[in-house]
Amino acid sequence: MSIITRFAPSPTGHLHVGNARIAIANALLSLRDGGRFVLRYDDTDVERSRDEYADSIADDLTWLGIEWDEVVRQSARLDEYRGAASKLEKLGRLYKCYETREELELKRKHLLSSKQPPIYDRGALALSDGERASLEAEGRRAHWRFKLAPGEITWADLVRGPQHYDPANVSDPVLIREDGTFLYTLPSVVDDMAFGVTHIVRGEDHVTNTAVQLQIMEALGGTPASLSFAHLPLLVGPEGEPLSKRLGTASLREMRDDGLEPMALASMLAALGTSEAVAVCHDLVALATTFNFAHVSRNSPRFDPNNLWPLNAQLLQETPFAAVADRLGLPDADEAFWIAVRGNIDRLAGAREWWVICHEPLTPVPGEMDFLTAAAEVLPPAPWDGETFRAWVAAVKAETGRKGKALFMPLRVALTGRDHGPELHNLLPLIGRERVLKRLSGDVA
RNA sequence: GACCCCUUCGUCUAGAGGUUAGGACACCACUCUUUCACAGUGGAGACACGGGUUCAAUUCCCGUAGGGGUCGCCA
Secondary structure, three states: OOOEEEEOOOOOOOOEHHHHHHHHHHHHHHHHOOOEEEEEEOOOOOOOOOHHHHHHHHHHHHHOOOOOOEEEEHHHOHHHHHHHHHHHHHOOOEEEEOOOHHHHHHHHHHHHHOOOOOOOOOHHHHOOHHHHHHHHHOOOOOEEEEOOOOOOEEEEEOOOEEEEEOHHHOOOOEEEOOOOOEOOHHHHHHHHHHOOOOEEEEEHHHHHHHHHHHHHHHHOOOOHHHOEEEEEOOOEOOOOOEHHHHHHHHEHHHHHHOOOOHHHHHHHHHHOOEOOOOOOOOOHHHHHOOOOHHHEOOOOOEOOHHHHHHHHHHHHHOOOHHHHOOOOOOOOOOHHHHHHHHHHOOOOOHHHHHHHHHHOOOOOOOOOHHHHHHHHHOOOOOOOOOOHHHHHHHHHHHHHOOOHHHHHHHHHHHHHOOOOOOOHHHHHHHHOHHHHHHHHOOOOO
16 A cells, blocks of 8 residues: 655644654655655634645745645535544544633643642533533533543554553543534544545654544544554754744744755755764655655754755755756856856855856955066966966966965955955856956956 | 653764774864865764663663653644
8 A cells, every 4th residue: 555644734824844844754755655645734723724824834845845646624624524523422432511711721720739630530521411401501612522441542653663652641632612613633533534644744742642543543433553653753953942942043934035945954854863864865756765764763853054054055066057047046147157156155145246256346355466467467368268277377387486375365366356265267267358357457347 | 740752972873781882964184286165084072960780881770860742622
């Protein structure tokens, strides 16, 4: 059976690296095995879900190169969930509760302050029909909880190994709010079953949900044993702090705007926290071949945006002109220019700087005029090519007796205004003879 | 308060009851007749702490500390 994975974000905000990493893991898994990948918007929270966020998430996923075979919104599948709920009700696994949020909150506080686990006491289960009727007569509206069955819940986790969970440690989960809307728990199970999801890959913040959802799935007639789970440790910040505390630096939007290449990010997120060496991959298919849950560590890996830039630089260095021509924003730039500068930038936008240095007037840094004048006198005639610089330097060397740094550095500074940059033999033809001559004589050119 | 997970160079990790504790990235130096980068070579750099088991523990056990997660009518 072919693999089916899903990424199920709630459209309540923009994509951040934590989510993106989960999306990539799911996408790579299905890519590697030629399976299917479903994008599912868990938009059951109508208060917070917004279309603009759904669009933004889709846009960011696309930017990352992730394609989905199918997209669904839970808000469009309410009938399915209602059907599942009534099935659970008939089985006696779904029951009405009348406590208000305030009452529940109070109970939790009491339990906590008396050092008890804040677990729901199932008070609603003890209600008589008469009591229920009078509560409803008061105008109280019921919310519904799933009745967890006793007994250890077990599953094999692709990352965490054999798992067991005692449902006594959690409250019966509320499945339906008092206004009749669903929480994500039941829809998630219904959809995983309906779409034939074979691998649930998510953050380890979902492990207790897994225990609960396994019971729900079983109650609905599903076969939990056929499902594979992989709970990835959550990313933390550079100091080991929760990433949620620094969402600013973790949003894909911000990194995109900062000039990050999508495959630099994807390469990082796929390898971080695994024994795989972080190495630049140019497409997700190549990345997928390295992806393996057996290589995922159980530690919380630190994500430091600073580590992205060396990767980004390396990626650009390996990128052919055709792949950037349209994005350079320099209509006149050609392949020779790109080849000359790509090794010296860590952001694509950095190419513009060198374009300007080659093609626009430059105020020269005062240099050793005697030397520069001597160099100008032996400047080869046009036309120039990649070998011109070598010939010129040989002539300058013969003329002045200089060598090494003393020979090259003054030329570099005079021609570019900087003490570092792309190879001069590539730059020289781009600057052109006329301009070179002027810069050597100290003129603005 | 309960439950789950984790702790090896700065970072991501490999590792086995006896190893010179390995690799990658970052860092430093040298080389490649300039710079940046690439490449190559070399270098510095780690087993959280305390007990226990053992001839031997970084590895197994217990505890402590630290970190992450969960305990929502959020997802």
